Amino acid sequence: xxxxxxxxxxxxxxxxxxxxxxxxxxxxxxxxxxxxxxxxxxxxxxxxxxxxxxxxxxxxxxxxxxxxxxxxxxxxxxxxxxxxxxxxxxxxxxxxxxxxxxxxxxx
Numbered sequence: 428x429x430x431x432x433x434x435x436x437x438x439x440x441x442x443x444x445x446x447x448x449x450x451x452x453x454x455x456x457x458x459x460x461x462x463x464x465x466x467x468x469x470x471x472x473x474x475x476x477x478x479x480x481x482x483x484x485x486x487x488x489x490x491x492x493x494x495x496x497x498x499x500x501x502x503x504x505x506x507x508x509x510x511x512x513x514x515x516x517x518x519x520x521x522x523x524x525x526x527x528x529x530x531x532x533x534x
Contacts, residue, residue, distance in 0.1 A: 459488065460507045460516055463533040464523055468499045471528025479522045480505065483515050500530070 464476060473492075480487060489506035507516070516534060523532045 459509055460511045460534065462505045462507065462516070462519065462523075464503045464505070464529060465495065465531040465533075466501050466503065467528040467530060468501050469528070471501075471526065473503070475526055476503065476523065476529070479526065480507075480519060483519045483522065485511055485515055485519060 466476075477487070486508040487505055488508055489504075491504040493502050493504065495501050520532050520534065523529055
C-alpha cells in the first residue's frame with residue numbers, strides 16, 4: 428500500500444508538471460496585458476496618454492497612478508483588456524514613446 432501511495436503521488440506530480448506549460452500556452456491570450464508608462468509629471472498629459480491608448484482600439488480595464496522615486500516623476504500602470512492583440516500593443520508602445528514627457532514604456 429505504501430508503494431501504491433508513492434506511485435500515485437509521483438504520477439500526479441508528473442501530470443501537473445506536464446499540464447502546466449500546456450495550460451500556459453493554450454490560455455496565454457486570456458491574460459491581462461500590463462503597460463507601465465514612466466512620465467515627467469510637469470510635461471506629460473494623462474488625457475493625451477489615454478487618447479493614444481483609445482486610438483489603438485485597446486480598452487483600459489484598470490489604471491493606477493503612482494508617484495515615482497525621482498522628483499517630478501510618476502508611473503502609470505495600465506491593465507488592458509484580456510486578449511489584447513500584440514500588434515495593437517506594439518503600436519501603443521510606439522505611440523506612447525512619441526508623447527512629450529514620457530520617459531519610458533514597459534510591457
